[in-house]
Amino acid sequence: SQQGEEDPQALSIQEGENATMNCSYKTSINNLQWYRQNSGRGLVHLILIRSNEREKHSGRLRVTLDTSKKSSSLLITASRAADTASYFCATVGGSNYKLTFGKGTLLTVNP
Amino acid sequence: DAGVTQSPTHLIKTRGQHVTLRCSPISGHKSVSWYQQVLGQGPQFIFQYYEKEERGRGNFPDRFSARQFPNYSSELNVNALLLGDSALYLCASSPLSGGANVLTFGAGSRLTVL
Numbered sequence: 237s238q239q240g241e242e243d244p245q246a247l248s249i250q251e252g253e254n255a256t257m258n259c260s261y262k263t264s265i266n267n268l269q270w271y272r273q274n275s276g277r278g279l280v281h282l283i284l285i286r287s288n289e290r291e292k293h294s295g296r297l298r299v300t301l302d303t304s305k306k307s308s309s310l311l312i313t314a315s316r317a318a319d320t321a322s323y324f325c326a327t328v329g330g331s332n333y334k335l336t337f338g339k340g341t342l343l344t345v346n347p
Numbered sequence: 348d349a350g351v352t353q354s355p356t357h358l359i360k361t362r363g364q365h366v367t368l369r370c371s372p373i374s375g376h377k378s379v380s381w382y383q384q385v386l387g388q389g390p391q392f393i394f395q396y397y398e399k400e401e402r403g404r405g406n407f408p409d410r411f412s413a414r415q416f417p418n419y420s421s422e423l424n425v426n427a428l429l430l431g432d433s434a435l436y437l438c439a440s441s442p443l444s445g446g447a448n449v450l451t452f453g454a455g456s457r458l459t460v461l
Contacts, residue, residue, distance in 0.1 A: 278437060284449060
């Protein structure tokens with residue numbers, strides 16, 4: 237079963253705009269990770285945020301985590317056409333050996 | 348350095364057949380995980396192996412099995428294929444077991460069951 241739920245399911249923006257994707261989850265976590273997937277191929281790790289962290293940055297990416305609301309957001313600034321992909325949040329919980337993925341957000345960046 | 352390699356990349360089987368998917372982890376990575384991704388969904392955890400031992404198993408029937416070899420490569424076997432087994436099967440490796448590790452995924456094996 238899916239743990240996380242991304243919102244929106246699909247997002248279409250113009251190059252240069254910012255893209256924000258949200259993720260909600262149901263149970264307590266050790267960490268939350270964001271992955272990108274191009275055209276149904278392998279996933280690429282973007283960023284990991286631990287349960288005791290509130291915000292993390294990596295290049296044009298900014299991730300926030302609110303454990304009280306069981307939610308996270310991924311912000312991509314100054315988007316590029318190459319950012320077009322599906323984005324998934326994945327949580328690591330008590331089992332500590334598996335990632336539980338959401339259904340993903342399909343981001344389309346128009347040139 | 349080579350990334351995670353999976354074979355075959357595409358395959359077509361018929362119901363009732365058996366399939367073996369293979370995965371070679373990044374050199375030095377001792378943990379391999381398998382995920383199933385049905386079209387339009389996020390990946391679902393099937394197995395994790397570390398140092399040739401099963402560390403975790405997802406909610407999949409016994410038709411699914413896996414193993415890890417001394418060189419840390421891994422095989423996923425699925426018996427008595429059903430139409431619903433059609434999916435992208437993803438292998439991922441990490442240096443150690445445990446959720447704090449970042450997974451590196453292969454490009455996947457796309458299985459179509461007719």
